Amino acid sequence: MSVSVREFAERGADLELVGIQKRFPGFTAIEELDLTIPAGSFFALLGPSGCGKTTTLRLVAGLEEPTRGRILIGGTDVTETKAHQRPVNTVFQSYALFPHMSIIENVAFGLRRRRIGDADARAHEALRLVELDHLAQRRPAQLSGGQQQRVALARAIVNRPALLLLDEPLGALDLKLRRQMQLELKTIQEEVGLTFLHVTHDQEEAMTMADTVAVMNKGSIEQMGAPEQLYELPRTVFVANFLGQSNLFTGRVAGTTDTAIAVDVQGTRLVVPTTRAARHQGEVTIGVRPEKVALHRDAPAVSPSRNVLGPGHVIDVSFSGVSTQYIVSITGVGTVTVFAQNIGIGPIASEGDEVWVSWDVEHGFGLDDDPADAGKFAADDDTHAIAVQRREALVAELEES
Amino acid sequence: MAFAAFATTEAQPQAPKRKSRIALFLLLPGILYMVLFFLTPLISLILTSLQAPNEFGDIGVYDYAFNWQNYVTVVQEYWPHILRSFGYALVATVLALAFSYPLAYFIGVKARRWPLLQSVMLVLVIAPFFISFLLRTLAWKQLLSDESFIITSLKALSLMAPDAHFTGTPAAVIFGLTYNFIPFMTLPLYTTLERLDLRYLEAGSDLYANPFTVFRKVTIPLSMPGIVAGTLLTFIPAAGDYVNASRDFLGGPDTQMMGNVIEANFLVLLNYPAAAALSIILMAAILVLVGIYVRRSGTEDLL
Numbered sequence: 001m002s003v004s005v006r007e008f009a010e011r012g013a014d015l016e017l018v019g020i021q022k023r024f025p026g027f028t029a030i031e032e033l034d035l036t037i038p039a040g041s042f043f044a045l046l047g048p049s050g051c052g053k054t055t056t057l058r059l060v061a062g063l064e065e066p067t068r069g070r071i072l073i074g075g076t077d078v079t080e081t082k083a084h085q086r087p088v089n090t091v092f093q094s095y096a097l098f099p100h101m102s103i104i105e106n107v108a109f110g111l112r113r114r115r116i117g118d119a120d121a122r123a124h125e126a127l128r129l130v131e132l133d134h135l136a137q138r139r140p141a142q143l144s145g146g147q148q149q150r151v152a153l154a155r156a157i158v159n160r161p162a163l164l165l166l167d168e169p170l171g172a173l174d175l176k177l178r179r180q181m182q183l184e185l186k187t188i189q190e191e192v193g194l195t196f197l198h199v200t201h202d203q204e205e206a207m208t209m210a211d212t213v214a215v216m217n218k219g220s221i222e223q224m225g226a227p228e229q230l231y232e233l234p235r236t237v238f239v240a241n242f243l244g245q246s247n248l249f250t251g252r253v254a255g256t257t258d259t260a261i262a263v264d265v266q267g268t269r270l271v272v273p274t275t276r277a278a279r280h281q282g283e284v285t286i287g288v289r290p291e292k293v294a295l296h297r298d299a300p301a302v303s304p305s306r307n308v309l310g311p312g313h314v315i316d317v318s319f320s321g322v323s324t325q326y327i328v329s330i331t332g333v334g335t336v337t338v339f340a341q342n343i344g345i346g347p348i349a350s351e352g353d354e355v356w357v358s359w360d361v362e363h364g365f366g367l368d369d370d371p372a373d374a375g376k377f378a379a380d381d382d383t384h385a386i387a388v389q390r391r392e393a394l395v396a397e398l399e400e401s
Numbered sequence: 402m403a404f405a406a407f408a409t410t411e412a413q414p415q416a417p418k419r420k421s422r423i424a425l426f427l428l429l430p431g432i433l434y435m436v437l438f439f440l441t442p443l444i445s446l447i448l449t450s451l452q453a454p455n456e457f458g459d460i461g462v463y464d465y466a467f468n469w470q471n472y473v474t475v476v477q478e479y480w481p482h483i484l485r486s487f488g489y490a491l492v493a494t495v496l497a498l499a500f501s502y503p504l505a506y507f508i509g510v511k512a513r514r515w516p517l518l519q520s521v522m523l524v525l526v527i528a529p530f531f532i533s534f535l536l537r538t539l540a541w542k543q544l545l546s547d548e549s550f551i552i553t554s555l556k557a558l559s560l561m562a563p564d565a566h567f568t569g570t571p572a573a574v575i576f577g578l579t580y581n582f583i584p585f586m587t588l589p590l591y592t593t594l595e596r597l598d599l600r601y602l603e604a605g606s607d608l609y610a611n612p613f614t615v616f617r618k619v620t621i622p623l624s625m626p627g628i629v630a631g632t633l634l635t636f637i638p639a640a641g642d643y644v645n646a647s648r649d650f651l652g653g654p655d656t657q658m659m660g661n662v663i664e665a666n667f668l669v670l671l672n673y674p675a676a677a678a679l680s681i682i683l684m685a686a687i688l689v690l691v692g693i694y695v696r697r698s699g700t701e702d703l704l
Contacts, residue, residue: 061607062606062607063603063606063607082606082611083603083606083607084605084606084607084608084609084610084611084612084615085609088607089607089608090604090607092600092603092604092607094600096598096600096601096603096604097604098601098604098605098619098622099601099623100622100623100625101622109605109608109610109618110608110609113608113609113610113614114609155608159608159609
């Protein structure tokens, strides 16, 4: 045993994954993963299902062994350490509360295994933290989903692990309870100051809760950073589209100044600040978030500080109360999505209207992806395709309810 | 007639009543069967157990009486057999559990990824049922007789004394009981272990329990329904078994169990009251033991 389970860091510990690879018979879940999570942070691993995020979590918990690479917790190599000897606790997606034990026995389980004194008192304290102490004598089956989720959380944090792993713990809850639990989790993390590693496919959940988000795709991390940074300056097509929506354009760099690059997109010059563009020459993909794009009924005055596209035609308007989403088709460029705050009364343009779109040069971003490589994602990058997919998903959801 | 206003509310309880009448009707064949073939023989058995010998009659002629001394007599006479029955049954049950649990765990948990292997192994567990257990027990008598290959080899290797026997010893009887009831232990264990959610085991090891503690604190309690069902299905018939312990099979004069004594009293000694009293004692003892066991194992909420 290289790490004594008694050696727990009071304020959480760093987690370091070095060159991790995980192969299962028939497929590779994680190709090559390097990741450092500083102590005391709330780190979210965000990605679609099958991207390897849950496998990463299970590797850290010791429930799977990596094919290659090392796992360090608080600087100690735990790659060879068995799950029960790692200073790590997990809140499982299914909660996995022991059905044959009462709530208090569930919460005290970890403490008793480590022979920690007054396990019961500590367990009650943890239950008070999640406001469920009055249900201590019940069985898990007698509790609601939200209550079980809180018990699972109490059962993990009562051990004061160096690292707390959360495996989509809010997935089974309804929206309202989910919001409430997100806030509670965040509060608890601030109170106990542990290192949290949260795995989720819900981008909103990741952005509201975590101080660092890593977007994972196909077994590797695409981009990592603070939620604002990730949202405002995505580096890859995948991040630009998985974390919110983006309007993306591909073209050749036509001119460079000290502060900006100009990209020729089917004859229209679009300007992006040099500092916000990852690639400065050749074929590049640039983009802008739909809520940063303004819609004009008349041709806007040409200004060096704004990119203008148009004229085009509105092909779809969907009004959602707070905002309206317009999809504008611009000849030669493709479609552009615009989110407009509903500051007037109702939509300002309707289907078939001739419109122009513009955005502040400062709001554009240039991706790191080579457009030639990204070509295979062509079907996905088209903003129109994504809008259609979202609408289809929405329609399906509505039909279901 | 003032209550006429309540007629509708009074009518409401009628609906469930009519339902229960249908249920009763559907239960009728089962109830009739139980009365005819379970309750009647049971009452007859109790009455027989209290009979007294006819003063002027032949051997085997008894009159109805309230001769409760029959119970005292049989306990005084046969207490070693009673203790032996439960002792052998207990040892056989423990051995069958020790043998079946790993087997059932392998089939139900480890072999989940290979459904074909699971089916083949299950068929192998059930396969002995294709041959009468009398024949199988007789076969074991041959295999374990003094002249058999197994015993001569053991003697040649000095693992057994040259003049020792295996058949006719308590070990042989317990072996036979264990062997014959293993499928009754394995199958219920398999059905609970097959449904065992492995995420609970992962949660256990995540909460600092080593593999042994996970087994003791999580796997065993969660498979308790199977353990209770399997041990009952083994212990009850084993305690009343009269084949394995019989001199014609694996037993000897010193290994007679209650079943053998009951058989002898009924068929050889024609002492029907004694045989009936022993049967009632066996039944009552099993009921009490099983009742305590089910209570103590605390499986009510898992069953």
